[in-house]
Amino acid sequence: MISVTKALSVLDLGYGDIPYDILEEAARIGTETHRFCLGWVASEGTLFGPDPEIAGYVDRFIEWYEMSVEEVFRIDGKPAVEVEVRMDDWIGHIDLIAKMKGDRTFSIIDLKRTVLVSKSVGLQLAGYQIAAEKTFKRRFKRRFALHIPKEGPCEAKEFENRADRIHFLNSVQLYKYLKG
Secondary structure, three states, X not given: OEEHHHHHHHOOOOOOOOOHHHHHHHHHHHHXXXXXXXXXXXXXXXXXXXXXXXXXXXXHHHHHHHHHEEEEOEEOOEEOXXXXXXXXXXXXXXEEEEEEOOOOOOEEEEEEOOOOOOHHHHHHHHHHHHHHHHHHOOOOOEEEEEEOOOOOXXXXXXXXXXXXXHHHHHHHHHHHHHHX
């Protein structure tokens, strides 16, 4: 079984010119930021005291969350963060499933620390959406990548291209063909 992001590894995501040590450090900070932000949501706002290195990112996320999120999807009574979803061919980990203020349905949300949000993120979110809809037997109409900067407001980029679903499924097949 392959991960959603592994299936997309057959695409050029634009990171090839960035030195490995910089990518590695960015991944470490991104992982810590994800872990704390999603832990804060899971604790329903009671987790405090992030490492100073990520405090700015966490503060921006909490500001966005309090302004933008009406309700978090619940699984077995717990907030839906870092949700594992499976299909026959792939597995994905959704950062957050939440209802945005003013919406009637829940959305799939992926946290991003990088400003480089490529079209492949739409495919990634489509993979999560397909698996979530099968797993929970309900529609998740909207898909967002949330860019979390250290300073300034968060920016939620919505992916609305219906073809993303087909392109993601084709990426899974291409990955299996090339790597299989």
